[in-house]
Amino acid sequence: MTMHAGIAVPGTRAPSVAATATNPVSELHETVLLEEAVEALAIRPDGCYIDATFGRGGHSRKILSQLGPDGRLLALDRDPLAVSAGVLLDDPRFTLVHTAFDGMGEAAKQVGFDVARVDGVLFDLGLSSPQIDTASRGFSFRFDAPLDMRMDTTRGQTAAAWLAEVDEKTLAEVIKDYGEERFAVSIAKKIVVARTERPITTTGELAALVRSCVRTREPGQDAATRTFQAVRIYINQELGQLALTLPQAFDLLKPGGRLVVISFHSLEDRVVKRFMQAGAKPVEPPKGVPLTAAQLPLPKLKLIGKAIKPGAAEIERNPRARSAIMRVAEKLAA
Numbered sequence: 001m002t003m004h005a006g007i008a009v010p011g012t013r014a015p016s017v018a019a020t021a022t023n024p025v026s027e028l029h030e031t032v033l034l035e036e037a038v039e040a041l042a043i044r045p046d047g048c049y050i051d052a053t054f055g056r057g058g059h060s061r062k063i064l065s066q067l068g069p070d071g072r073l074l075a076l077d078r079d080p081l082a083v084s085a086g087v088l089l090d091d092p093r094f095t096l097v098h099t100a101f102d103g104m105g106e107a108a109k110q111v112g113f114d115v116a117r118v119d120g121v122l123f124d125l126g127l128s129s130p131q132i133d134t135a136s137r138g139f140s141f142r143f144d145a146p147l148d149m150r151m152d153t154t155r156g157q158t159a160a161a162w163l164a165e166v167d168e169k170t171l172a173e174v175i176k177d178y179g180e181e182r183f184a185v186s187i188a189k190k191i192v193v194a195r196t197e198r199p200i201t202t203t204g205e206l207a208a209l210v211r212s213c214v215r216t217r218e219p220g221q222d223a224a225t226r227t228f229q230a231v232r233i234y235i236n237q238e239l240g241q242l243a244l245t246l247p248q249a250f251d252l253l254k255p256g257g258r259l260v261v262i263s264f265h266s267l268e269d270r271v272v273k274r275f276m277q278a279g280a281k282p283v284e285p286p287k288g289v290p291l292t293a294a295q296l297p298l299p300k301l302k303l304i305g306k307a308i309k310p311g312a313a314e315i316e317r318n319p320r321a322r323s324a325i326m327r328v329a330e331k332l333a334a
């Protein structure tokens with residue numbers, strides 16, 4: 001494997017987060033829709049592929065198993081621990097780059113994947129199990145830990161730092177828009193009052209504040225779930241990243257190349273669905289310009305099948321797969 005220079009790549013040591021009783025560290029990630037996603041890429045043995053979300057490499061390994069000696073795979077991840085874990089994947093056909101996926105175009109150029117040369121791009125969005133299950137990452141209210149929530153721990157503002165300074169109106173909007181939380185206004189108010197007494201620095205403190213405001217909740221769902229999702233989406237700019245990168249992925253694909261995206265919540269899936277549906281519609285001719293049917297611009301994408309969800313057996317084996325939805329599109333010749 002090549003770890004690409006020029007882009008901040010952490011050392012090649014194993015992840016250095018210490019496991020303790022209060023800070024469990026998990027390295028296991030069960031890949032969601034493994035067979036379905038790789039099948040949807042329709043791998044050509046000598047093709048060039050991009051795995052935009054390496055995680056622990058489940059999809060990458062499967063792609064490599066189907067590539068011949070001339071095939072190439074570029075993988076990206078913004079999490080330094082995912083990139084450290086990637087050293088185990090030692091394969092000359094494989095390059096792993098530490099970057100947010102909006103750096104895809106740049107990373108592709110650096111490894112010689114030119115525009116319109118790539119056979120397939122896969123996104124398996126959201127968090128890996130090691131991120132969720134490692135207390136010190138601060139993603140989960142199951143542990144009391146520092147409120148970090150950054151996928152890329154080498155840059156950007158932690159959730160604690162953001163909660164210390166965000167104004168009440170913005171906070172309420174983030175919780176409402178990204179958490180679809182109907183108690184957003186009272187949660188934001190409570191946080192802003194609480195932080196005048198002492199800073200909110202742990203997952204436990206945030207969860208307790210939220211729970212004290214949320215009066216009713218769907219059965220089986222913790223009152224803090226929606227607020228944690230919202231803060232995480234904001235801190236990592238998840239929807240903006242996706243909206244910026246789908247067009248880059250499209251440009252990199254060659255005609256006939258496949259775009260495969262697995263999302264884990266409706267906000268993400270909406271961005272993907274709109275992008276694919278817009279690309280699959282014929283471009284409207286300018287008003288008043290008389291064009292024959294043959295002169296009309298053609299659509300840029302073809303939708304491949306319907307959205308796919310994991311089956312009951314997968315969900316039973318891996319409950320985290322339950323909210324997954326996969327969409328596939330193929331680039332059409334210009």
Ligand SMILES: C[S@@+](CC[C@H](N)C(=O)[O-])C[C@H]1O[C@@H](n2cnc3c(N)ncnc32)[C@H](O)[C@@H]1O
Pocket residue numbers: 029030031032052053054055056057058059060076077078079082099100101102124125126127128129151238241242
């Ligand atoms: C669900 S996991 C991917 C799991 C992977 N397919 C596997 O089988 O092991 C999602 C991964 O994407 C990464 N990720 C999420 N958003 C990203 C972004 N905008 N740029 C780069 N990596 C991102 C996360 O850090 C995480 O490691």
